[in-house]
Amino acid sequence: MELDRQAWAALRDSTPLSLTEAELEDLRGTTDPTSLDDVRDIYLPLSRLLNLYVKATRQRHAAVRGFLGEDDRPAPFIIGVAGSVAVGKSTTARLLRTLLAQWPDHPNVELVSTDNFLYPNAVLKDREIMNRKGFPESYDRRALVRFVSEAKAGAPRMDIPVYSHLAYDIVPGAVQTVHRPDILVLEGINVLQPPLPGRLAVADFFDFSIYVDARVEHIRSWYLDRFLELRRTAFSDPRSYFHAIATTVEEERAKEFALNTWRTVNEVNLVENILPTRGRATLVLYKGEDHRIRRVRLRKT
Ligand SMILES: Nc1ncnc2c1ncn2[C@@H]1O[C@H](COP(=O)(O)OP(=O)(O)O)[C@@H](O)[C@H]1O
Numbered sequence: 001m002e003l004d005r006q007a008w009a010a011l012r013d014s015t016p017l018s019l020t021e022a023e024l025e026d027l028r029g030t031t032d033p034t035s036l037d038d039v040r041d042i043y044l045p046l047s048r049l050l051n052l053y054v055k056a057t058r059q060r061h062a063a064v065r066g067f068l069g070e071d072d073r074p075a076p077f078i079i080g081v082a083g084s085v086a087v088g089k090s091t092t093a094r095l096l097r098t099l100l101a102q103w104p105d106h107p108n109v110e111l112v113s114t115d116n117f118l119y120p121n122a123v124l125k126d127r128e129i130m131n132r133k134g135f136p137e138s139y140d141r142r143a144l145v146r147f148v149s150e151a152k153a154g155a156p157r158m159d160i161p162v163y164s165h166l167a168y169d170i171v172p173g174a175v176q177t178v179h180r181p182d183i184l185v186l187e188g189i190n191v192l193q194p195p196l197p198g199r200l201a202v203a204d205f206f207d208f209s210i211y212v213d214a215r216v217e218h219i220r221s222w223y224l225d226r227f228l229e230l231r232r233t234a235f236s237d238p239r240s241y242f243h244a245i246a247t248t249v250e251e252e253r254a255k256e257f258a259l260n261t262w263r264t265v266n267e268v269n270l271v272e273n274i275l276p277t278r279g280r281a282t283l284v285l286y287k288g289e290d291h292r293i294r295r296v297r298l299r300k301t
């Protein structure tokens with residue numbers, strides 16, 4: 001079913017707004033204008049719905065464990081967050097992590113981004129797919145599926161690689177440790193990809209999935225705005241992969257570079273691989289030109 005913002009906001013019921021402006025500021029990505037109004041209208045009803053989902057899923061698992069005569073802890077509830085580069089998935093995912101952890105029934109929420117499973121640049125260069133970063137083949141899909149399936153099986157501790165946007169590469173030797181959370185939020189452009197024939201995909205392990213949606217031309221302009229803002233901020237760090245763009249390239253040329261990356265990489269990936277997975281999501285958040293979420297589509301079954 002599809003609800004406009006007002007109808008969706010009414011479903012918040014009495015879920016309290018316990019996030020402050022300062023806390024929200026820490027969760028927002030670069031140039032993402034998500035406001036406390038958005039938290040109240042969009043994310044609190046979503047947090048309430050997810051809490052109901054987690055409780056219902058646990059009941060079903062308890063019934064199966066009872067049937068099997070087992071009495072171990074419930075497996076993590078896994079939420080996928082998908083959508084284009086620059087659509088604002090990471091802000092959505094960080095907000096969910098914070099809001100879901102406020103429920104006493106599931107305080108341990110871990111967030112993992114799929115960029116941790118990108119092949120290192122050395123491998124992408126070796127395979128001549130450096131200009132396909134973000135496409136399905138640029139990820140170690142086997143390792144990603146193994147991670148999600150082990151998480152779902154209740155593995156007590158998992159060490160996964162770490163990607164740095166600053167270095168634009170996997171960080172050698174760095175690990176993120178995931179300790180059997182109550183909820184795992186897996187965020188990434190490709191999380192709703194269907195499996196290759198005869199294989200499993202990460203989406204096979206999801207209990208709920210969210211697609212963050214907007215018109216291609218709006219996302220393009222968000223990507224450009226963000227790139228120019230990063231040029232003024234993150235890229236001026238000498239460790240940034242894009243440092244030269246902040247120091248030796250003038251603004252007009254930087255804009256052309258970003259537009260070219262958008263057109264030849266991110267937009268192609270969006271149209272060919274990401275958009276076709278939208279129909280697989282449990283919930284679609286549809287953003288207007290000003291980034292505000294206008295409509296919510298929920299699959300009822
Ligand atoms: N080159 C970059 N340098 C530093 N941070 C970046 C860079 N590119 C993206 N980011 C940050 O990484 C996060 C993820 O971005 P992205 O994968 O495009 O997804 P989304 O915008 O949907 O969250 C965002 O918070 C963004 O601000």
Ligand SMILES: CC(C)(COP(=O)(O)O)[C@@H](O)C(=O)NCCC(=O)O
Nearest residue numbers: 085113114115133134188189261265
């Ligand atoms: C790292 C990304 C593929 C996003 O990955 P995700 O976290 O969604 O798995 C993306 O931010 C990216 O770097 N795209 C390559 C083209 C570009 O530089 O924009």
